[in-house]
Amino acid sequence: MSREEILSLPPTVDLATGNRVFGIGRSTGYTLAKEGRYPCKLIRVGSTYRVVTADLHRALDLATAQGAA
Template identity: 60%
Template sequence: MNEDRAGRRTTGMSREELLALPAAIDLETGNRALALGRSKGYELARRGLYPCRLLRLGNAYRVVTADLHAVLGVAEAARETD
């Protein structure tokens, strides 16, 4: 998790954390990257409204990291710096 200047935890993830993610991540990590609360993230997933493509594996959801990068604009930012 990120910290603000006072050392308090903040929601979301840094660009470096996002780029280090594997190909698919659990819904909790996706929620954190999108600054969504647990309840809201699961609600969106159940309703088919999650902002990224999800994979359903048994009872678990997995977020496709490439889609997460696209939603957050991380993929474009990474290409611009190369």
């Protein structure tokens, strides 16, 4: 995904989108999530995971870049 696409994501995204942003596969992403080792904050909703986009931005060091231009 491009930087602009990542910065325009909604407040939370599904785990598949988070995996795509980090460049990790489905199995690895779910394993990391289940073990509590995912590279950013997750919210568990029932049996699904939601990736917190603001934390994803921080993990990629895009948090400060969003306001700059």
